Amino acid sequence: MSTPDAPSYYQPNVQHNSALSVVKFYSSCFAGAVAGILGLQNWLGFALFMISTLFTSSCIYFINCRGKPAKYIPGGLTELVNPGQDNMFTFVLVWTLFYGIVHGKEW
């Protein structure tokens, strides 16, 4: 007989996944601050953002999802890794801010 093959999600739990976007926001904020304080420029800064995004999602992947993201997140792995446009802009903002504050004296 038919066993449930497509994973079914309980809607309130999916809504609680917005905690994930909060974590992503914090992650991109701190990545921006680190990049700005270290004085990274050009592609080095964006590389740091990539690394931080991958690190954050791998933490969620292994610790929170126990290796099965599709079980918890409707979009699966792509949804987990994708930082979203907002967070990318947040990263650029915080990066520029901290770069301006910290390295302002050396100009």
Add this chain to the structure above:
Amino acid sequence: MSASEVSLYLDPQIRDWVLFPITLVMILVGILRHYVVILLQSTPQKLSRAALREQRALTRSQILRATSTKSLLPPSYYTSISRHLSQAFESGKYLKDGPPKPGDAPASPLNPMTDPAAMDGMMAGMKTQMVMMVPQMVIMGWINFFFQGFVLIKLPFPLTLGFKSMLQRGIETPEMDVRWVSSLSWYFLNFFGLNGLYRLILGGENAADSSRDMMATPFNTTAAAGPGQDFAKLFKAERDNLELAEGLYSWAGAGVEERVLRKYGKLPPQ
């Protein structure tokens, strides 16, 4: 990178009195906007009992349909609910104005301009739109008036020369690196970058998100299940959908005893 090696010495006062104020003002204005929009939202008008019944009948059938391929309802219950609903849809029992009489002409679709309820919805959308646009223009005017004509900050990443006219407006130095930008560029960085912060402070459904309302129009509020819909037609379509769903129906609990026994090894595996 020879051009960017030439260092500019910016007064730290610029940082304290331009960079921080712009950021702070934009955050606070975003929060203010959120609360103003909440205040402006008019409470939705109460529907009459018949109109509510009309909508709920449709919702009920949609819920039934959505799970029909793996329904938790046993077949007897499923078919009885489904038949009952499709009969009711056919006879027009749940229609707001009662079942249609045979001689009636089909009602023409309502014009949203003449319907006062739809008009109210459109006005509310327009008001929200105003609350969105006015602060942006005010802040841009404020920045242009007070903070124009000097370099504010150095971007940590290079941009192409095409950005020069936009990001260095009011600074007449053709040789300067594009990475030195004016306060208006800082405004745009904030404009796009603060959405995440608003989401954190105000929750997911906040009204402070500024880049989203570029796409929104004041007229899309009526596009959702507005009062101008022809429910007779919707019911007819829903009845077809119900029949289709009944064909797709399967019970999640079918043969569950055997499956459980087989899982725990009480029956030989197939």
